[in-house]
Amino acid sequence: MKILVCISKTPDTTAKIAFTDNNRKFVTEGVQWILNPYDEWYALVRAIEIKEKDPSTALHLIMVGGADCDAVIRKALALGGDEAIRVNAEPRDSFYVASQIANVAKGAGYDLIFTGKETIDFNGASVGGMIAGLLELPFISLAARFDLSGNEATLIREIEGGEETVSVKLPLVIGCQKGMAEQRIPNMKGIMGARSKPLKVVEPVAAESFTEIVSFELPPVKKGVKLVPADNPEELVRLLHEEAKLI
Amino acid sequence: MSVLIFIDHSEGKIKKTSLEAICYGAALAKQTGVPAEGILLGTVSEDLGSLGKYGIQKIHTVSQESLNQLDAEQYIRIISTVAGTCGATIIVLSHTNTGRAISPGLSVRLKAGLVTGATALPETSAGFLVKKNVFSGKAFCTVSIKTDTKIISLNPNVFPVKTGEGSAEIIAENIPVGPPVVTIKSVSKATGEILLTEAEIVVSGGRGMKGPENWGPIEELAKLLHAATACSRPVADAGWRPHNEHVGQTGIAIAPNLYIAIGISGAIQHLAGVNRSKVIVVINKDPEAPFFKSADYGIVGDAFEILPKLISAVKKLKGVA
Known part of the structure; x- marks a missing residue:
């Protein structure tokens, strides 16, 4: 079994979101970078569980980014995985990133490619499906459970208004969400071991980007809360009916 | 040239998110001076022609029952084929679970730039600029799509459904449907409940x-x-x-x-x-x-x-x- 887990770095979930340079750049000063939670908690941990069950599994991690990503990659390696690959390029858009990952994966014989369902910064939810499209592999989005029996995977995926149990032959690409695995905290042995695991840096291939971010903006600030006395919830109902006209 | 809108359905009924996508696509078609067309895969019990009242002129259908369940590979192939024959330059779908399953694959196949989770109509006076949510709802960004063909998936509950007059022409497409790559073993859907992502x-x-x-x-x-x-x-x-x-x-x-x-x-x-x-x-x-x-x-x-x-x-x- 050979598994590739696609990871990405994102600002910490509590990071202050602000922009500079005429709203063209995200302010990175003081921002803690973490592994994208969907990549970490669900994709990576599920892949680690597979390797724990079958230690002959080769588990590789891949990230597209500059040298500033190495600390986050080491954190991922502290959780598990044999080695990491960093494609040394600024991620321009989801198609560009997917093209770089597909290029590394092409012909490398991966049975499973795991991604998180989306990143918590750009919320594109696109890279996994694009890798599948580029490699002409099936893509299971929003997977909440994954089981393997020989060459066949059984998954539970979220569909409109419910869930589906599906089976599909390997190889395939999976977008992982809550339910796939439980969050783990790396132990000391993992953290020490991560330092000596190979982190290969490869140069990018020529690839297009289809889109480009022009500017950012923050949502309008709320006017402030209108408080209703606790002994008079009828007033809240009146406000929602007459003022907000929502009920 | 046209705007092609993917119309999703469940239990024989057109989804509310798809009505939003139709109205959004129709408004975008008007804005760019091209017709609005729809594509519906599988079978529904509703009268499709009446969807014309949302501003759509034609609806392409592939009425095979197997397509009533999500089959991403087939959906991507069929939508791409229809997009080619009707010369669609913009494809609109909803950023729902179905949209998430198919929009990235469509982007690759059509070499079309994709913006997921759009929150407003694009700005098309200079370039093609789409506003979307980023940082998990903590900010917005404006994205420029640089490719000739463009794909937008619209966030649920951001675009109003408005009805007018008109009926849509139904075009039954003769596109063969291949065997599914992914086998669906069981489906569990909560019926009668209001979907969290669609709820007002x-x-x-x-x-x-x-x-x-x-x-x-x-x-x-x-x-x-x-x-x-x-x-x-x-x-x-x-x-x-x-x-x-x-x-x-x-x-x-x-x-x-x-x-x-x-x-x-x-x-x-x-x-x-x-x-x-x-x-x-x-x-x-x-x-x-x-x-x-x-x-x-x-x-x-x-x-x-x-x-x-x-x-x-x-x-x-x-x-x-």
Whole structure:
């Protein structure tokens, strides 16, 4: 079994979101970078569980980014995985990133490619499906459970208004969400071991980007809360009916 | 040239999110001076021609029953084929579970730039600029699509459904449907419930509700308001409520017209999933709860005392005994 887990770095979930340079750049000063939670908690941990069950599994991690990503990659390696690959390029858009990952994966014989369902910064939810499209592999989005029996995977995926149990032959690409695995905290042995695991840096291939971010903006600030006395919830109902006209 | 809109359905009915996508696509077609066409895969019980009243001129159909279930590979192949024959330069779909499954593959196949989760009509006077949510609802960004063909997936509940006059021409496409790559073994759908991502009103409970046995009033209030129920992460993690009700940064992101949060303090991770709600009501006994800063209306007090009074006031308003 050979598994590739696609990871990405994102600002910490509590990071202050602000922009500079005429709203063209995200302010990175003081921002803690973490592994994208969907990549970490669900994709990576599920892949680690597979390797724990079958230690002959080769588990590789891949990230597209500059040298500033190495600390986050080491954190991922502290959780598990044999080695990491960093494609040394600024991620321009989801198609560009997917093209770089597909290029590394092409012909490398991966049975499973795991991604998180989306990143918590750009919320594109696109890279996994694009890798599948580029490699002409099936893509299971929003997977909440994954089981393997020989060459066949059984998954539970979220569909409109419910869930589906599906089976599909390997190889395939999976977008992982809550339910796939439980969050783990790396132990000391993992953290020490991560330092000596190979982190290969490869140069990018020529690839297009289809889109480009022009500017950012923050949502309008709320006017402030209108408080209703606790002994008079009828007033809240009146406000929602007459003022907000929502009920 | 045309705008091609993917029309999704469930249980024989066109989805509300698809009506939003049709209206969005029709407005975009008008804006760019091209016709609006739809594509529907599988079978529905509704009269498709009447969808013309939402501003769509033609609907391409592939009426094979096997397509009533999500088959991403076939959907991508068929939509791409129809996009080619009708010369679609813009493809519109909804940023729903189905949209997530097919839009990236469509982008690759059509070499078309994709913006997921759009929140407004594109700016097309100079270039093609689409606004979308980023940082899990904490900000917006404007994205320029540089390719000739463009794909937009529209966030649910951001574009109004408006009806006018007209009927759509139905074109049955003769496109062969191959065997599925992914075998569907079982499907479980909650029928009759209001989908959390589509709901206009959501009533949500947090740790302040103290235990799963106390959810009765939340469910009752939701039912009275035709609302969906939701919960915070600790509630889902404790198993008080199912995971598919968890809204927040790592759960589902929603944007209802009205979000009523009961016993939820409003951690930044929770806000990330709900701050696109148009109006937020917070009921919490802690006046320092951070959620009040993001709320439009609030009550500081004990939910267990407030809820029964709130429910009877809503009953009175709705004329329910």
